Amino acid sequence: MEKLRxxxxxxxxxxxxxxxxxxxxxHYLAYIPRRYVEKIRDEAKRKDLLRRxxxxxxxxxxxxxxxxxxxxxxx
Numbered sequence: 001m002e003k004l005r006x007x008x009x010x011x012x013x014x015x016x017x018x019x020x021x022x023x024x025x026x027h028y029l030a031y032i033p034r035r036y037v038e039k040i041r042d043e044a045k046r047k048d049l050l051r052r053x054x055x056x057x058x059x060x061x062x063x064x065x066x067x068x069x070x071x072x073x074x075x
Contacts, residue, residue, distance in 0.1 A: 001018070001020060001070040004070055005018070013074040013075070014074065014075050015072055015073070015074055016074065016075055017073040018071065018072045019071050020069065020070050021068065021069055021071065022069075031060075034057075037049050038050065
């Protein structure tokens with residue numbers, strides 16, 4: 001956020017308001033329950049999607065969440 005603030009000020013902008021908010025969204029925005037993936041009839045697709053689902057779930061479980069978002073109102 002500090003680098004963005006410096007960029008805005010160095011280019012002649014004036015920050016009127018700024019804030020940071022935590023969206024609390026997992027990095028993987030499309031979350032499908034595993035039980036639905038397990039029902040896919042095509043075995044090759046099901047295996048691939050289950051592998052990818054498990055990998056994404058581990059990242060989500062270990063804290064790979066969406067980073068905080070900075071918001072500036074500039075004149």
